[in-house]
Amino acid sequence: MAKLFVLSGPSGAGKSSILKRVLDEVPNVAFSVSATTREPRPGEIDGVDYNFITPDEFRALIAADALLEYNEHFDTYYGTPRNEITDRLAGGISVILDIETNGARQVFAKCPDAVGVFCFPPSFEILEERLRGRDTDSEDKIQKRLAKAREEYEERSKYSYQIINDELEEAVERFKCIIERENNEKTK
Numbered sequence: 365m366a367k368l369f370v371l372s373g374p375s376g377a378g379k380s381s382i383l384k385r386v387l388d389e390v391p392n393v394a395f396s397v398s399a400t401t402r403e404p405r406p407g408e409i410d411g412v413d414y415n416f417i418t419p420d421e422f423r424a425l426i427a428a429d430a431l432l433e434y435n436e437h438f439d440t441y442y443g444t445p446r447n448e449i450t451d452r453l454a455g456g457i458s459v460i461l462d463i464e465t466n467g468a469r470q471v472f473a474k475c476p477d478a479v480g481v482f483c484f485p486p487s488f489e490i491l492e493e494r495l496r497g498r499d500t501d502s503e504d505k506i507q508k509r510l511a512k513a514r515e516e517y518e519e520r521s522k523y524s525y526q527i528i529n530d531e532l533e534e535a536v537e538r539f540k541c542i543i544e545r546e547n548n549e550k551t552k
């Protein structure tokens with residue numbers, strides 16, 4: 365049975381790296397493309413990684429109740445368009461949201477069957493190394509991401525599954541097993 369998967373974890377935990385592999389390798393699973401007001405990073409494609417929109421466009425989506433959830437963090441709006449989800453689930457395609465913990469809480473309240481998966485690195489030191497290694501954020505942004513990482517980590521027990529992203533290969537395999545197991549269950 366197709367399900368809604370909510371993948372959360374601190375920025376830099378490796379969610380995008382894991383997802384890229386899972387989406388390539390697991391059939392009948394789709395990524396929910398979020399709307400955001402942040403600037404694209406090098407290599408990010410509009411409509412694929414995010415729908416990059418203006419703050420006015422984002423506020424129009426909120427006013428039209430077109431978002432399942434949204435949150436403002438890192439001085440940026442991020443939100444999940446409802447139209448990324450409903451038709452796919454009805455068509456037997458599972459959907460994965462890559463969203464932070466405030467947004468996840470909104471989804472769990474509205475969609476009790478959603479499956480929460482929390483991903484985190486082996487330590488905060490390694491998280492900091494990875495954020496710096498990604499080389500996409502200023503020092504100020506890295507500090508904000510590290511502060512939010514500690515808050516998000518406290519939310520991990522609200523998720524059905526946890527993935528420690530030490531070796532990427534093992535983290536990918538664990539997420540694939542979680543999806544297989546959940547999709548094979550008729551009801552939760």
Ligand code: ADP
Nearest residue numbers: 375376377378379380381494498529530531532
């Ligand atoms: P997120 O999507 O959670 O913000 P990313 O997937 O962008 O995180 O990963 C952050 C950085 O860490 C990237 O540079 C990525 O290549 C690197 N990374 C991800 N997983 C691992 C891992 N298991 N070991 C080492 N580096 C990793």
Ligand code: 5GP
Nearest residue numbers: 375398399434435442443444462463464467
């Ligand atoms: P980044 O800027 O690194 O792509 O994402 C920053 C954080 O925003 C990550 O924790 C990511 O999961 C979260 N995020 C991405 N899309 C959404 C969304 O649609 N809603 C919410 N609430 N968070 C999101």
